[in-house]
Amino acid sequence: MNLAVDIQIVEKSFHMETTKNIVLNGIDLRIEEGDFLTIIGPSGCGKSTLLKIMAGLDTEYKGVIDINGRIVEKPAIAQGFIFQEHRLFPWLTVEQNIAADLNLKDPAVRQKVDDMIEIVRLKGYEKAFPSEISGGMSQRVAIARALIRDPEVLLLDEPFGALDAFTRQHLQDVLIDIWQKKKITMVLVTHDIDESIYLGTDIAILRANPGELQKLVHVGLSYPRSRTDPSFQAIRQKVLKEFEKTDTESYKDGEGI
Numbered sequence: 706m707n708l709a710v711d712i713q714i715v716e717k718s719f720h721m722e723t724t725k726n727i728v729l730n731g732i733d734l735r736i737e738e739g740d741f742l743t744i745i746g747p748s749g750c751g752k753s754t755l756l757k758i759m760a761g762l763d764t765e766y767k768g769v770i771d772i773n774g775r776i777v778e779k780p781a782i783a784q785g786f787i788f789q790e791h792r793l794f795p796w797l798t799v800e801q802n803i804a805a806d807l808n809l810k811d812p813a814v815r816q817k818v819d820d821m822i823e824i825v826r827l828k829g830y831e832k833a834f835p836s837e838i839s840g841g842m843s844q845r846v847a848i849a850r851a852l853i854r855d856p857e858v859l860l861l862d863e864p865f866g867a868l869d870a871f872t873r874q875h876l877q878d879v880l881i882d883i884w885q886k887k888k889i890t891m892v893l894v895t896h897d898i899d900e901s902i903y904l905g906t907d908i909a910i911l912r913a914n915p916g917e918l919q920k921l922v923h924v925g926l927s928y929p930r931s932r933t934d935p936s937f938q939a940i941r942q943k944v945l946k947e948f949e950k951t952d953t954e955s956y957k958d959g960e961g962i
């Protein structure tokens with residue numbers, strides 16, 4: 706396997722009026738091509754900040770992010786980004802949102818949009834507007850819009866956080882399906898331990914104050930996974946144990962999850 710993403714963050718801090726808040730400290734992580742890294746950790750430990758740095762949305766930090774040999778210095782198509790809320794254009798239909806600035810009249814684009822609609826399971830909703838579809842469907846449109854540009858890495862920040870448990874589980878399966886079909890490197894931030902195990906080839910557990918890598922857990926289970934399987938539960942215990950450690954270590958300053 707080739708190395709897809711090399712993350713070396715020496716320090717990321719935010720400066721308040723008189724204080725300096727060190728958010729990420731010494732994060733050193735490598736993601737192999739085609740892997741699915743999930744990132745979990747207590748609230749405020751810097752998960753979203755880490756993802757934004759990887760996306761090139763935040764460049765004010767000490768360190769370097771390398772994606773397939775290219776240093777990330779600004780947002781680029783190579784780093785697809787999915788936000789918690791879908792951010793679709795309300796005045797465009799599903800297919801127009803997926804195509805966005807690409808010309809839907811171009812037969813090659815039309816074909817790609819149709820393929821994406823198939824992959825994200827939205828056939829029949831091509832002409833619907835965002836106001837006419839559910840939150841889960843909107844998030845699938847957002848994923849299709851990122852994927853149609855063939856990113857090298859897809860970065861997802863709590864993409865299913867606002868959805869109900871049933872929709873969430875369905876979309877986790879859709880995401881696994883996309884990941885397996887497109888063989889794309891994925892990085893997903895979540896608060897949900899089960900989601901991190903269900904999706905990830907590897908789980909990065911962060912602790913807070915400052916955000917540091919507590920543990921990298923290799924999941925090592927085949928897909929599709931069963932949440933009730935003893936091997937799944939064994940990984941869960943392992944992750945929970947690490948969480949207990951971050952709990953006592955991260956909340957020294959009285960922060961809650």
Ligand SMILES: Nc1ncnc2c1ncn2[C@@H]1O[C@H](COP(=O)(O)OP(=O)(O)OP(=O)(O)O)[C@@H](O)[C@H]1O
Pocket residue numbers: 719720728746747748749750751752753754755896
């Ligand atoms: N633009 C900003 N200016 C100042 N501080 C910020 C900014 N963005 C984030 N922070 C601070 O950085 C820390 C990490 O925030 P971040 O959103 O990355 O954490 P998180 O782990 O994603 O949190 P959550 O799980 O609650 O979404 C927090 O203390 C937050 O207040």
